[in-house]
Amino acid sequence: MATNVATPLYQQLTAEFEAARNSGSEAISALRNNAFSFFREKGFPSIREEDWRFTNLVPFLDVPLEFTPAPVSEEELKKAVETNLIPELDGYRLVLVNGSINKNLSVLPEGDNLTVQPLKNISDSESFRELTRYKDGVGGNSLVALNTALFSDGYYIEVKKNAEIDKPVLLLHIYTCGQNTFVQPRHMLVANPSSKIELVERSVVLKQDSVFVANSVCEIVVKENARVSQYLIQYNQKNERWLNYTHVNQARSSRYDNYTVTLPGSDLVRNNLDVSLNGTTTESHLYGLYLVAGNQVTDNHTAVHHIHPNCQSNELYKGVIKDSGKAVFNGKVYVEKEAQQTNAYQQNNNLLLSDKAQVYAKPQLEIFADDVKCSHGCTIGQFNPESLFYLRSRGIGEEASRKLLIEAFAFDIIDKFGNEAVKNYVRELLYANL
C-alpha cells in the first residue's frame, strides 16, 4: 500500500469496509467495491502528489480512530441547535445528526417544492449512478473513493422544477464524538431546471478532547437555468480535521455561487471545490475568506472547468494568517478549446500577520481556447505600517487599528454576500477572532 499513514488505520478501514460489504443493493455494492479497491491501492494522498504538496495528512491521521458516533440525548441536540443558529437568519432548517436527517429538529417548507430525504434512499437505487459525477465511485481521487466505499448516509435535497425556495435553508450538521472518530458523510443536492435555492451550511462536533476527522463529499447538480447559492461557514474546534469535497455540475444558463468562510479553530480544513460548467452561458462565483491562527492549516483547492462557450467564472479568495498558521490556496481554471468567449477571473490575496505565518499560493490557468478573457492575480503581503500609523495618529488604539485594517482587507469578500444575516454574522465572527 502506497502510504505513510499508520498501517493500523488501513487495517481498520479494511475491516470496516468488509463488515459493511454487500449490505446495500447490487448497484451500490459494485460501486463501493470498485472504490475501495482504488483506495486500497492508492492509499491516502501524500505530499508526493502535486495537489497535496503543502498539506501533509500523516500527522492528522496518526491516531487510533473509531467509526461509531457517541450516543447523544435529544436535550443535548436541542441545545446544540439553539447555540448554532445564525441570529437574524430567517429561514428553514435541516438538522443532520451524524449524517442522518433529524426531522424533529428541522423546519422545512410545506408542499412539494423541496424534497428532503436520506441519501441512502437514493444511493441504493439505480438513479444514484446516473446522478453522481463519479461513475466509477472514484473520480481519480482516493478520498472520494474512500467516501464512496464507506459512507452510510447524508442528505438528498431536490428542488422542484421552476420552484423558488422563498427563504434560505440552514443546514446544520451535528456530529457526536466520544472516542476519536472518523466519519464519511455524503450529500447530494439537485436543483431542477429554473429552480432557485440558497443554502447556509455549518457543522458542529459535540466532543471533549477526542480527535474528529471528517472526509465529506457533497455533489451539487445545478440544472438548466437553476440558481444555487451556498454559504459554508467553517467555525470549528481544536482536534477537528476536515476534508471536504464539493463537486458542482452546472447545466446551461445556470448560476452557482459559493461563499466559503473558514475561521480559526479546526486543526485542519482542506476544501476541494470543483465546478464544471457543462453548458453554454453558465455562471459561477466563488468567494473565499480564511482566517488562520495557532498551528492550524487551511487549504483551499478550487478547480473551475470551462467546457462550453460564453461562460463566466469569477473567483476571489482572501486570507489572513496569524501566529504559526499555514494557508494554502490553489486555484485551477481550465478553459477547453471549445470554450470560446470565456470570461474567467481569479484573484487571491493574503495578509501575513506574524513572522511564523505561512502561505502557499498557486494560481493555475490552463487555457486552450484563443478568444477568451482570463486573468489571475495573487498577492502576499503584510500590514502597511503607514496605514497603521495613520489610524493610530488619530487616537485609535493599536489593537483596534489592526482590527480595522483586517476588517478592511476582508471587506470586499463579505461585501459580496447577498444574505444580510449571514453577512452580519460572519463580520461578527471575524471581528471576534482577530
Added chain:
Amino acid sequence: MLTIKNLHASVDGKEILKGIDLQVNAGEVHAIMGPNGSGKSSLASVLAGRDNYEVTEGEVWFQGKNLLELSPEDRAREGVFLAFQYPVEIPGVSNINFLKTALGEIRAYHNLPPLSSKEFLKLAKEKQQLVSFNAKLANRSLNEGFSGGEKKRNEIFQLAMLEPKLSILDETDSGLDIDALRIVSNGVNKLRTKENAFVLITHYQRLLDYIVPDIVHVLYDGRIVRSGDKDLALKLEEKGYDWLKEELSVQESPIQ
C-alpha cells in the same frame, strides 16, 4: 503648551534632528520653514510618534506630559494632531466609521461617553461646512479615490472633528492649487482659538499669506538656525535659503 529641548533623532542610525529647541504656547501659530532635507517632516513625525525615528537625546513636554513616552494614539488623545503630507488611502475602512472610532476613543480617554450616531452625523455636517469640505463621505473608503486636494481637505476636516490642542500641518499646502489653498487656510483660520496652537511646516511663504504666523522658524541641517516674525518668511522668499546658508557658514567658520 509644547516645549522641545535639545531634541536629537535619527533614522537607521543617521542623525536627522541635531538639537531642536522650540516653545509653542496656546494661541500661537508657528511656521517652520527650511530647504529640502532639513528635517521639517522628521520633526513632525517624531512629535506624532512615527516609530522608525529614534530619539537619541532631548525632551518633549506637552501640557506637562512627557510626549516621547506616549504611544501615537495617546499623543492624539492628549491633543496632538498631525495633518499628513501624504494622507493614506485605506480601502475598506469607511471615512465615517474611521472618524467615529477615532472620536469615540479620544472621548473615552477623557471619560466622555460616545456620541450617538445622530449627534455624530450632525457634528460631521457642521464641521464639513466649517472647512468647506463637501466631498461625500458616506459609503466611501478612507481617502480612496480622493484627489490630492480632497485628501488634504479631509485632513483639515478630521482636525476640525477631533479638536486637538496642537495641530501640526506637514506641508499641507504642497500639491494644492490656489483655490484649495485658500479653502484649507480659511478652515485653519476658523479653527484657531486662544486655547489651541498650530505648527505649519512649509516650503513656501505663500501659505503664510493666508495663515499669518506669530513666529517663523528656519530649520536647517536638523537645527533651528533662525527665528523671527513673519517678515523672516518674506525675506526667505525673496533671497532664498542660500542666503541663510552663506550667513551660517560665515558664522560657523571662526569656531572651526
